[in-house]
Amino acid sequence: MRSKTCDLSELDILKDNMTIMCGGFGGVGSPPSLIEWILDSGIKNITLICNDAGFPWIGPGKLVTEKRVSTLIASHIGSNPEAGKQMHRGELNVQFYPQGTLAEKIRAGGMGLGGILVDVGLGTSVEEGKEKAVVQGKEYMIEPALTADLSIVACKQADLYGNLLYDQSARNTNPLVAQAGDLTIAEAAEIVQIGELDPEQIVTQGVFVDHVIKSKGVDWKWVWELKREG
Amino acid sequence: MGAETRRLIAERAAREVTYGMMVNLGIGIPTLVADYIPASLDVMLHTENGILGMGGSPEAGHEDGNLSNAGGYPVTIQPGASFFDSAEAFGMVRRGYLDLTILGALEVSGKGDIANWIVPGKRVPGMGGAIDLAQKAKKVIVLMSHTTKEGYPKIVQECSLPLTVKEGADMIMTERAVMKVEEGNLYLLEVMPGYSVADVLNATEARVNVDHVRGQTY
Numbered sequence: 001m002r003s004k005t006c007d008l009s010e011l012d013i014l015k016d017n018m019t020i021m022c023g024g025f026g027g028v029g030s031p032p033s034l035i036e037w038i039l040d041s042g043i044k045n046i047t048l049i050c051n052d053a054g055f056p057w058i059g060p061g062k063l064v065t066e067k068r069v070s071t072l073i074a075s076h077i078g079s080n081p082e083a084g085k086q087m088h089r090g091e092l093n094v095q096f097y098p099q100g101t102l103a104e105k106i107r108a109g110g111m112g113l114g115g116i117l118v119d120v121g122l123g124t125s126v127e128e129g130k131e132k133a134v135v136q137g138k139e140y141m142i143e144p145a146l147t148a149d150l151s152i153v154a155c156k157q158a159d160l161y162g163n164l165l166y167d168q169s170a171r172n173t174n175p176l177v178a179q180a181g182d183l184t185i186a187e188a189a190e191i192v193q194i195g196e197l198d199p200e201q202i203v204t205q206g207v208f209v210d211h212v213i214k215s216k217g218v219d220w221k222w223v224w225e226l227k228r229e230g
Numbered sequence: 231m232g233a234e235t236r237r238l239i240a241e242r243a244a245r246e247v248t249y250g251m252m253v254n255l256g257i258g259i260p261t262l263v264a265d266y267i268p269a270s271l272d273v274m275l276h277t278e279n280g281i282l283g284m285g286g287s288p289e290a291g292h293e294d295g296n297l298s299n300a301g302g303y304p305v306t307i308q309p310g311a312s313f314f315d316s317a318e319a320f321g322m323v324r325r326g327y328l329d330l331t332i333l334g335a336l337e338v339s340g341k342g343d344i345a346n347w348i349v350p351g352k353r354v355p356g357m358g359g360a361i362d363l364a365q366k367a368k369k370v371i372v373l374m375s376h377t378t379k380e381g382y383p384k385i386v387q388e389c390s391l392p393l394t395v396k397e398g399a400d401m402i403m404t405e406r407a408v409m410k411v412e413e414g415n416l417y418l419l420e421v422m423p424g425y426s427v428a429d430v431l432n433a434t435e436a437r438v439n440v441d442h443v444r445g446q447t448y
Contacts, residue, residue: 103315
């Protein structure tokens with residue numbers, strides 16, 4: 001069977017103005033080597049879709065800090081003050097969604113649906129400008145699905161077909177993001193042969209994954225590590 | 231607010247946890263509540279980033295970068311724990327399985343409206359999972375300081391900040407008081423150590439019913 005492992009330098013897919021979806025939650029489960037690859041490419045004006053803006057030097061936060069992102073679709077930016085500064089200066093357009101709604105919009109994109117019906121945020125500013133629908137007597141907002149030109153995810157193990165297994169709470173948005181990319185690249189701590197992963201355990205099916213790369217490992221320090229070191 | 235006071239509030243909040251509950255704890259004082267929930271209650275702690283059955287902090291040196299709470303800090307897991315993606319993490323909340331969520335707030339109204347995710351033009355961190363949790367949990371407890379740093383009441387007649395949820399709070403606990411919201415009315419239940427009923431009322435803008443005061447908390 002054809003292997004999906006690849007050399008990133010041979011992929012000519014990164015372009016200005018593209019929409020990139022990135023897995024992870026507070027940087028945990030974000031793909032460090034793929035983020036570095038995007039930084040090194042120099043592309044700008046990215047629309048970035050991710051759970052949150054990470055920390056200034058952790059996860060997708062780096063892309064924001066380096067001003068490569070013009071639109072950020074997320075649920076939270078509180079842990080990345082740089083994102084807040086850019087937003088207040090008018091340099092970064094931020095679209096906020098309740099975390100569960102954002103996850104479900106991404107899931108809908110990956111599942112080939114047009115969107116979801118959700119009532120989370122009715123009665124708050126979340127409903128401003130939203131299309132509504134009454135279904136079975138209950139009011140919902142219509143939230144369109146999200147997809148991206150490129151999805152990048154991190155996982156514990158990938159086989160050569162692109163089947164993925166995750167690591168504890170580093171799973172978070174990764175399985176959803178993996179499904180929602182027009183093109184999806186998975187960064188794996190370990191790449192194994194086909195047949196080595198237990199079919200009952202596989203979380204993301206290889207059909208959703210286009211390329212697999214070996215991770216160079218996390219190249220940032222976690223906040224709790226920095227605190228411990230003083 | 232001092233560490234001792236924060237612990238006092240967390241300890242009081244933990245008394246609302248009952249056997250077998252699924253509970254989500256927000257960042258700040260709510261995180262401390264975990265330390266006061268007896269293991270005998272078989273509580274399942276839920277996190278937005280995909281753990282049901284979260285445990286306490288690991289010993290120094292045993293942290294795992296891929297096992298953390300929603301704030302990004304290392305945690306452990308309890309027997310029976312499971313990991314799942316973010317859609318499932320919120321699916322179980324929307325579907326109504328979350329018995330209790332304990333969260334912080336910037337303002338709460340006497341009717342239970344909660345504002346906790348944005349100060350327009352100043353601090354715009356985003357709502358994260360707060361709206362999902364506050365709207366869908368069976369019971370919502372707000373833990374916060376009774377007043378702002380400048381001394382203004384945070385329990386107000388009407389919230390001035392954009393809402394997280396309308397009529398969502400069931401209880402409010404601060405360094406001064408334990409209150410409950412029932413059918414749009416605010417009731418003072420207990421007064422925290424060192425404060426009097428008058429101290430609570432003087433620092434509260436919303437109308438408070440004092441017919442059900444049970445006395446001091448401790």
